[in-house]
Amino acid sequence: MNRSARARTLTGTALVLAASMTLTACGGSDDASSDAEPKQPKSSGTVAVENPLVASYDGGLYVLDGESLKLAKTIELPGFNRVNPAGDKTHVVISTDTGFRVFDATRGAFTDAEFKGPKPGHVVRHGGRTVLFTDGTGEVNVFDPADLAGGKQPESRSHTSAEPHHGVAIELTNGELVSTVGTEEERTGALVLDKNNKEIARAENCPGVHGEAAAKGEVVGLGCEDGVLLYEDGEFTKVDSPGEYGAIGTQAGSDASPILLGDFKSDPEAERERPTRISLIDTRTAKMKLVDLGTSYSFRSLARGPHGEALVLGTNGILHVIDPETGKVKKKIEAVGDWREPLDWQQARPTLFVRDHTAYVSEPGKRRLHSFDLDSGEKLHSVTLPKSTNELSGVVAGH
Secondary structure (H helix, E strand, O other): OOOOOOOOOOEOOOOOOOOOOOEEOOOOOOOOOOOOOOOOOOOOOOOEOOOOEEEEEOOEEEEEOOOOOOEEEEEEOOOOOEEEEOOOOOEEEEEEOOEEEEEEOOOOEEEEEEEEOOOEEEEEEEOOEEEEEEOOOOEEEEEOHHHHHHHOOOOOEEEEOOOOOOOOEEEOOOOOEEEEEEOOOOEEEEEEEOOOOOEEEEEOOOOOOEEEEEEOOOEEEEEEOOEEEEEEOOEEEEEEOOOOOOEOOOEEEEOOEEEEEEOOEOOOOOOOOOOOEEEEEEOOOOEEEEEEOOOOOOOOOEEEOOOOOEEEEOOOOEEEEEOOOOOOEEEEEEOOOOOOOOOOOOOOOOOEEEEOOEEEEEEHHHOEEEEEEOOOOOEEEEEEOOOOEEEEEEOOOOO
């Protein structure tokens, strides 16, 4: 189960998707405080969108202007689809029923680039490289997002895990590949391959390994059911959680901070634990600090700010801006109304996506999407969409 991060005007000429896709142009609410239904403009062909956002809904994708939040395009796409930045200013990676597909979000069209395979899982960006993990095969593919230009299939480095499993991998700037180890029944740790795909390190003391993040200094953290497994300079270090069970499955890292932000669950018997504590893992000291926010959150609630701030969207509707060094909440931004995490991880819930100094927060219960300035806490724009959204992401260059 997953638990597992500024536009201008719209210009362009006509462009049509392949016959398998249906493309329609739609317009969202103009007014930052308007709750009116979005109006359907006259179709004037394809519109180019700078710094777009992409949100999934039941049956397709919405492409939105990253500044105004105006709805630029609607793409029909059946199934449960996940959205991740591809690592450049143009593309996102869509996890579909058939595998990873590359979507040109500025044009609202799928490209020819695709990595087919069952159960496409985590997409990780780090050091100018993008890594895809296909759970159904255990295959890892690594590519340079710059190679996506022109809609081409990028050349990729590949590695196939010994057994298929719900895994994750990250490539470091020295060419080392950190990839999880496990089976469909049990995940135990991680291994490291050098740039020639030769194994150079392994650790299997991370039960239930899930999720990754990289901290300042290029320290990688992998979540475990009893802590975090750190990798740096050829060595693994285990950071233990307090107590026998302290699961960390979703993390968020920042190049500006040596401290990783993680979730924290302490009840192994819970059908859906709704924790109120987060974890802050100091990669310098291999120590963990727990902070109780007094409100629960979900795996789509965690992100990092432009200065390394730890960001958590609580079920009380508050976006908490936290100093990772002290664990103190520096700012509270009233983002959405109260909400409750659903039992099914695929069901919609408010989702946080951060790009530069702007936080985007979806409010599916009201079909709303909001943007906030993280420095001032000011709400920038809001829009009402035709349908409730689920996943929320966008183009992000540089990582």
